[in-house]
Amino acid sequence: MTTVIRHLAVARAIAAKDLRAELRGRQAVTSTLFLAALTLLIFGFALGPDDARLAAAGPGLLWLAVILSGVLALGRLHQLEMEDGAFELLALYPVPRAAIYLGKALGGFAAMLALGALVLPLTVILYALDLAASLPGLVLVMGLGALGFAAIGTLYAGLTVRLRAREVLLPLLLLPVVAPLLLAAVSATANLLAGDPFGELSAWLQLLIGFDVAMLLAGGLTYGLALEE
Amino acid sequence: MATRVLGIGALAAVAGATAFALFVVPADMNQGEGQRIMYVHVASAWLAYLSFGVTAAASVWWLVRHDPRADAVALAGAEVGVLFTAATIWAGMMWGRPVWGTYWQWEDPRLTTTALLLALYVGYLLIRRLTDEPAQRATRAAVVGIIAAIDIPIVHFSVVWWRGLHQGPTFISPDTILSPPAPGQFVAALLLMLGAFSLAWLWMMVNRYRLARLEWEGEESARRGRLPRLAAPVPEPRS
Amino acid sequence: MIDFGAVGDLAFVVSAYGMILGGIGLYAFSLGRRLRRARHATSAAPPEPPADRPA
Numbered sequence: 160m161t162t163v164i165r166h167l168a169v170a171r172a173i174a175a176k177d178l179r180a181e182l183r184g185r186q187a188v189t190s191t192l193f194l195a196a197l198t199l200l201i202f203g204f205a206l207g208p209d210d211a212r213l214a215a216a217g218p219g220l221l222w223l224a225v226i227l228s229g230v231l232a233l234g235r236l237h238q239l240e241m242e243d244g245a246f247e248l249l250a251l252y253p254v255p256r257a258a259i260y261l262g263k264a265l266g267g268f269a270a271m272l273a274l275g276a277l278v279l280p281l282t283v284i285l286y287a288l289d290l291a292a293s294l295p296g297l298v299l300v301m302g303l304g305a306l307g308f309a310a311i312g313t314l315y316a317g318l319t320v321r322l323r324a325r326e327v328l329l330p331l332l333l334l335p336v337v338a339p340l341l342l343a344a345v346s347a348t349a350n351l352l353a354g355d356p357f358g359e360l361s362a363w364l365q366l367l368i369g370f371d372v373a374m375l376l377a378g379g380l381t382y383g384l385a386l387e388e
Numbered sequence: 389m390a391t392r393v394l395g396i397g398a399l400a401a402v403a404g405a406t407a408f409a410l411f412v413v414p415a416d417m418n419q420g421e422g423q424r425i426m427y428v429h430v431a432s433a434w435l436a437y438l439s440f441g442v443t444a445a446a447s448v449w450w451l452v453r454h455d456p457r458a459d460a461v462a463l464a465g466a467e468v469g470v471l472f473t474a475a476t477i478w479a480g481m482m483w484g485r486p487v488w489g490t491y492w493q494w495e496d497p498r499l500t501t502t503a504l505l506l507a508l509y510v511g512y513l514l515i516r517r518l519t520d521e522p523a524q525r526a527t528r529a530a531v532v533g534i535i536a537a538i539d540i541p542i543v544h545f546s547v548v549w550w551r552g553l554h555q556g557p558t559f560i561s562p563d564t565i566l567s568p569p570a571p572g573q574f575v576a577a578l579l580l581m582l583g584a585f586s587l588a589w590l591w592m593m594v595n596r597y598r599l600a601r602l603e604w605e606g607e608e609s610a611r612r613g614r615l616p617r618l619a620a621p622v623p624e625p626r627s
Numbered sequence: 628m629i630d631f632g633a634v635g636d637l638a639f640v641v642s643a644y645g646m647i648l649g650g651i652g653l654y655a656f657s658l659g660r661r662l663r664r665a666r667h668a669t670s671a672a673p674p675e676p677p678a679d680r681p682a
Contacts, residue, residue, distance in 0.1 A: 311535070318528055322518050331514060332532060335507035336539050339546035346550065359549075366546055373538055381531045384451070395655075406644060410637075421636035425643050432647070471654050475647050482643035486636070592655055595662050602665040 166258040173249075173262025177236065178269065187235040188270040195228035195274050199281050210287055217286040218348035222341055224278050225271070226308065230330045232270045233312035236263070237320040246320065249386065256383025264313040264378060271305035293351040296360070300351065303367040304344040310374035311336055317385035343367045395591045401584035405577070413577045417567040422486045427577050429479035431585040432472045433502065437540075439469030439589070440509065444537030447530035459526035460600035462533055466512050468592045472585075473506045497547040504543050508536040522607050 181188055202220045207213055213220075240246045249259060279301065283290055290297070315332050319325040347363040350356075409427045416423035443465035449458035480499045481491040494500060512532045519525035568574035 314531070314535075318531060319515070322515075324518050328511075328515060328518065332511040335504050335511065336535060338504050339539070339542045342546045342550055362549055366542070366549070370542055373542065374535075377535055377538060381534070384527050384531055402648065406648065410641060410644065421640050424640045428644060428647055471651060475651060478650070479643065479647055482639075482646075486639065588651065588655065592658060595658050599658070599662045599665055602662075602669055606665070606669060 162255075166255060166261060169254045169258035170261035170265055173259060174265035174269070177263070177266035180239075185239055187239050188232045188273060191228040191232040191235070191270075192274060192277050194231065195224045195278050196281055198224040198227060199278065199285055203285055213286040214288060217282055217288045218345045218352065220286065221278055221282040221348065222304070222345050224282075225274050225304070226334075226337065226341060228274055229271050229305075229308055229312065230333055232274065233267050233309065233316045234319075234325065234329045236267060236270065236313075237316040238325070241320050256386060257379040259386065260313065260317075260378050260382035263317070263382075264309050264375070267309035267313045267316075268306055271309050272302070275301040275305055288352060291352070291354070293354075296351040297348065300344055300347045300364070300367070303364065303371060304340060307340045307367060307371040307374055308337055310371060310378050314374075314378040314382055314385065317382055320385075339366065340370050343370070391591060391594055394587065394594070398584065398587035398591050401580075401587050405580040405584040408580055409577045413573045414569045416574075417569055419487065419567075422483060425479050425483040427581040428585075429476060429483055430578060431581045432475040432479060433498065434582060435585055435589045436469055436472035436476050436502065436505065439465045439472060439593075440505065440533075440537060440540070441465075442593075443469060443509075443512070443533045447533035447537075450526050450530045451534075454523065454526075456522070456526075456604050457601070459522075459529070460597050460604065462526075462529065463516065463600045464593050464596035466509050466529075466533065467596055468589060470506065470509050470513065471592075472589070473502055473509065476502050477506065495551045497544065497551055500547050501540070501544050505536075505540060508539065512536060522604055 177187075199220065202216075202224070203213065206216055206220075237246065240249070252259070279297065282288060312329075312333055315329055315336075319328045319332065322328060343363045343366040347360055347367065350360045350363065405427075409424055413424070415421045443462045446458045446462035446465060449455065450462060477499065480496070480502070484493055484496070484499075485491050492499070512529055515532055516525050516529045519528055
């Protein structure tokens with residue numbers, strides 16, 4: 160039991176460190192928030208001005224904005240640490256690798272939630288989505304999607320951070336893997352907004368949960384390999 | 389050499405299976421001549437997924453044992469796998485064009501899953517290309533290979549649900565509304581093509597494995613040549 | 628369904644087969660060449676440099 164507590168303590172310390180650095184102006188995630196908003200705007204130029212078409216595409220555009228800026232955010236969370244030399248130090252700490260992974264993934268999760276919290280209201284405004292009573296459900300879907308993306312994104316960011324081509328390689332690796340997450344999140348979002356007419360919602364939520372669990376496990380088991388090099 | 393025999397045998401088998409599929413088996417009564425592409429599509433798909441299973445298993449083997457042979461098997465599986473995945477997609481598109489009127493159909497789960505499979509393993513090959521140190525390369529690739537293998541079943545389910553829930557009753561996939569006039573020959577053509585392709589697959593796997601081993605040995609000796617010699621003999625690195 | 632006509636249909640299928648088998652064959656051929664080149668390279672490799680003993 161004490162090992163679990165230890166894992167959590169280490170994870171919390173690492174996540175808190177990331178949060179503090181961000182609040183002190185590290186700009187790993189905050190810059191991507193502007194990018195997410197901008198993405199939503201230019202999607203409107205690309206697909207508009209027909210309101211019906213934009214509203215129909217709304218859930219997809221929402222998640223595209225989250226994921227595309229999320230890739231950048233997760234990459235930068237590792238990159239800036241690497242540039243400071245802190246990443247190498249992280250590997251030297253005599254703590255369980257899974258705990259380090261958990262801490263980094265928590266930080267990534269927080270970043271994704273921040274992106275989601277910005278993108279959701281913006282999408283409602285820009286694409287005239289009718290939230291109705293679906294807000295709690297949307298928050299749940301956003302949380303599950305953010306968690307899964309952060310889980311695998313943190314692992315791949317750690318795996319590619321030492322490579323020169325990491326800015327290209329991270330999205331190249333990440334986007335195919337998260338295709339089912341994207342599919343499920345968009346479908347769940349669309350169903351929630353429509354009032355779940357066919358009762359599909361639970362199936363998509365199960366898929367999201369399954370994805371999250373699988374990726375968290377994979378990350379916890381293999382992140383150590385990315386650290387040691 | 390035994391592989392030479394294998395190669396010649398594979399070539400003959402593919403030629404024979406192709407001739408059988410194109411000229412002996414009667415055309416399907418529902419789908420017409422276009423249905424014949426299915427033999428290649430199914431055979432390629434089977435070998436594509438087999439290859440990536442091999443890569444995943446070899447990746448685990450590498451992580452556990454750090455045996456360079458494991459890495460060579462993983463690489464062979466990925467490269468040959470990409471080949472057969474591309475063939476599967478191409479055959480799927482060629483089959484689809486006359487039937488659907490388009491080259492692509494988002495509702496076809498096999499097509500979309502296989503396209504993602506291709507993307508996953510191109511990523512695998514790319515991260516290998518961008519890592520110079522052999523052991524590091526093998527480890528990074530192994531992680532990517534295992535994650536990809538975990539992902540594929542999830543992709544499959546998500547795409548099948550995606551299509552199923554959107555109620556496409558009139559959707560035609562290569563496996564539906566078949567009406568072979570000679571079911572025995574239809575099955576035989578399928579098995580013949582599968583067997584012939586499997587022989588070709590085996591030949592390519594063996595030779596790609598050998599090439600990978602040679603490349604690894606070449607890199608290792610190049611590294612050793614660059615390192616300064618020590619006064620005392622050094623024990624052989626764990627292999 | 629698109630009607631290619633009796634001959635056109637089969638011609639399309641044959642050309643599809645040609646493309647796919649051709650692509651696989653191309654890979655197999657280039658694989659053989661890469662392997663041969665690699666074998667020549669290792670057999671022609673210069674012997675290991677003599678050991679330098681530190682003073």
